[in-house]
Amino acid sequence: MPITDQLLDQLLADCKSPEDLMGEQGLLRQLTKKLAERALEAEMEHHLGYAKHDPAGKKSGNSRNGKTSKTVRSVHGEIELEVPRDRNSTFEPRLVKKSEKQLGGFDERIISLYARGMSTRDIQAHFEEAYDVEVSPTFISQVTNAVLDEVKIWQQRPLNTVYPIVYLDCLVVRSRDSGAIQNKAVYLALGVNSDGEKELLGLWLSQNEGAKFWLSVMNELKNRGVNDIFIACCDGLKGFPEAIEAVYPKTQVQLCIVHQVRHSLRFVGWKERKEVAADLRTIYGAATLQQAEQALDEFAATWDGKHPGISQSWRNNWSRLSVFFDYPPEIRKVIYTTNAIESLNASLRKVTKTRRSFPNDEAVLKLLYLALHQIAKKWTMPLRDWKPAMNQFIIMYGDRVSL
Incomplete structure (x- = not known):
């Protein structure tokens, strides 16, 4: 009405x-x-x-x-x-209901505030100041804990059969485990489907990464329906290339160029940093693989005297840094950097930075799940220039594309 x-x-x-x-x-x-x-x-x-x-x-x-x-x-x-x-x-x-003491919308407001990074004590104070309602931290925890069942269902949901691109990255949180507060890495997999839409495939907590850990993650994605990934973009995750090649042997692994450049500049003084960065750009900005290799040789001749570790690092990782040269410009734009998932992590860090530590791993998953759903509401458009990129994928991987 x-x-x-x-x-x-x-x-x-x-x-x-x-x-x-x-x-x-x-x-x-x-x-x-x-x-x-x-x-x-x-x-x-x-x-x-x-x-x-x-x-x-x-x-x-x-x-x-x-x-x-x-x-x-x-x-x-x-x-x-x-x-x-x-x-x-x-x-x-x-x-x-007989067992409830709140009207519809009240729980949703608590969950919304929690998803934005407010602690249970902050939410308690907010309701008391804004609505003159006394809410115990225990009650707030009970409301937000109801989300854990959703997290389990979400983490087990079926996925698409094909993802042209999957980005992987991690963020570090502090969580209490066996009575002690420890650093925990939260690994995230962000997929780009055939329509160019971003979709978080899952998140996993682990203290140690390695081939065994990543193998379990890849097998989980496989069991949830992912039969093929064209390109996996990551930042030198330990053991990941071996694991993905074991489960998805046709997938190419592209290391993030931006991370490689940052790593290269770590020990370069401020006076030389701009010049070194410009010379590095001639490597990853080259039009062809041959030109890039020539630019790397020229970089080594110029800078190995002062910074020998830079060219050595690029050469050690070259087989995975140079993957994007196999593709046309339309695809290079979306695979040579993990910015898509880094921007996601930056949004998550805004939520977690107010927490010195979490009481347990479930609290970490609960908050990140809620925050991710808030963030995903903004994913209303496909990646920029996705249509020409997808057309190139169809030409290159016609027998593997599922439309």
Whole structure:
């Protein structure tokens, strides 16, 4: 039913100040109470099968039996509701279940605040200051813990059969394990499907990475339906190339060029950094693999005297740094860097930076899952220039493309 201006004028006629609207006895709280109680009466009528005072209720086997007062939490503060009862005690209201003490929308508000990085104590203070509602940290934890079942279902959900590109990266959090607070790495896999849309495939916690860990991750993706990945982009994750080649032998691994450049500049003084960076750009900015290898030789001739480790590092990783030269410019733009997943990690770090540590690994997964769903709401468009890139994939991997 549309809310007309005339109805709003009637409701706001006696509201002369913000207190009249938002206060303890304000319009919003009164309106919430009246609507909730009217809805409960409608539920009772549906349950009994006849309206109040309707003669059809006589000798029906059940009837109304007064009301019970119940104080519930809402986003407008605490409200005392009159909940109808039936004589047979079979009425189970859906609006506010017997075991619940909050109206719909209250839990969602808690989860939304938690997903934005607020701690349980911060949320408690927020509700007390903003809504004059006392909420215990235990209750907030109970509300957010309900998300853990969703996390398990989400982590096990079926995936697409083909992902042209998968980015992998990690962020570090501090979590309590066996009584001690330890650094834990959270690994994330961000897939790009055939439509160019980003999709987080999963997240995993581990203290140690290696071929065995990555093999378990790749097998999990395989079991969830991923039959093929064209290119996997990562930042030198230990043991990952071996694991992905074992499960997806046709997949090429592209190491992140941006990370390689950052690593190369770590021990270069500020005065030379700009010049070294420009010379490195001639390597990864080359048009062909042959030109890139020539540029690497020229870089070594210029800088090996002062920084011999740079060219050596590039040569050691060259087989995986140079993969993107096998592809046309349309695809190179989206695979030579892991910026897509790094921007995701940057958003997650904003959420986790307020937490010195987490009480357990489940708390880590809970917060990151909620935060990821907030972030994913912004993924409304495919990657830039995706259509020409996908056309190139179709030409190169026609027998492997699933449209």
